[in-house]
Amino acid sequence: MKKVLMFLYSIISYLIGFASLLLWIASVSHLIPEISIDQTPQMGFFPALLKNLGLIALFGLQHSIMARQSFKNVFAKYFPRPIERSTFVLISGLLLSLLVLQWEPMGGLIWDIAPDTVLFYTIYILFFAGWAILFISSFLINHFDLFGLRQTYLELQNKPYTQLKFKVVWLYKYVRHPLYFGGILGLWATPTMTITHLVFALSLTAYFVIGTLFEERDLKKDFGNRYKSYQSKTPMLIPFTKRNNKQTNKQIINKT
Template identity: 30%
Template sequence: MIVDTFLIVLLFSLFAFTHSFLASNKIKERLIKNIGEKIAFYRLFYNLTSIILFLAFLFLAPKPDVIIYDLHYPFDIITFVLQIISFIGLLWSLKGTDLKEFSGIAQLMRYIKGEYKLDDGDAIYNFRVEGAYKFVRHPVYLFSILFLGFRPIMDLFYFVTFICVVIYFYIGSLFEEKKLVQKFGMMYSEYQKRVPRLIPYKIFINKWSNR
């Protein structure tokens, strides 16, 4: 079991390192210097590569027959309901997101039309403070964690992978915010002071202080 856990963590770490390395500004800046406007293809390449690497992780990682817990009625129903609520929260977080830009399709369309700008880099990033972003700076990460965590049956592979995902989301948010501070400057720094990173604790603090 220890060996299996180690291998799961190792393989996920390899995926996470590659995923983060390909997302780094240094890689993108080098590509812009070498291929210019063809950087428009990079976002789609990055997303497809990420999918392939994660599928490789799922295929190669050991899956020991060890059950951490198995919830029974009514707790399994409660967990399932919480998972649905988390999924709704995830959709709420994605509201207003340009999925074509996120996937890389919009970049290709601009390139084909001759409208792509090198200043766009691999994607156009927007500074959002509405909706779920009023409560946490990374609501997509938060609701993804909740959706993945609320599970009526938890085996060892899923549990270890889930812990790795939570850690990776947190570390990823640190690097992501460095990019956002570079891009949006004091505006984003002020936003960081007002809104928590992942846990919306200020909602409860504000309600308590208003009593």
């Protein structure tokens, strides 16, 4: 019964986390005004800025703390280890929803591309391509492990959890973190850039970069020289910014 409850918990956590991602995407799309981050300002610019930066800090700190191995070890002392990732997804989803729903508009127009123009539709193509890259990337590494479902499912089946193997497939041949690249592209590809949207995009881009640096440290510990070799030849966040990616990645794939 306990294992069934853990699996149900992971499903609920997954649904909340996934729903928060959809809310996030919709909030920056300018396609649904009711949930857009760009609405009429309700407070002064600087109080709104401070509130927004506080929301970003809360979101970032939660990710940084809960992603560390030291936190995972403490968590396992009081709760079943298989639900650790699901708990991370649950709290991340709730805080991301809070970030979006409590984000304070600050007004200010930086650019606004006219509808029904080639550039307007091109930017929206990039927008949706970015989020598609994010979701596809999650499946390339194992979507259900990333969101905590694999851990509790294996526990339900009385099977031990096994660490995912290091592999370089498709998008990962061109950039080490296509998931983050997709999120950044989705944030910046907008036909209407306001100060509200700019602060939102800058803050989350900074979070992606900082989070990537911490993640890379853990990956080097887990996979050693294989990851260091991959890291030396494959760009971190911007595809096609290093030479000889194709040849090097073939060598890495052969070794794995």
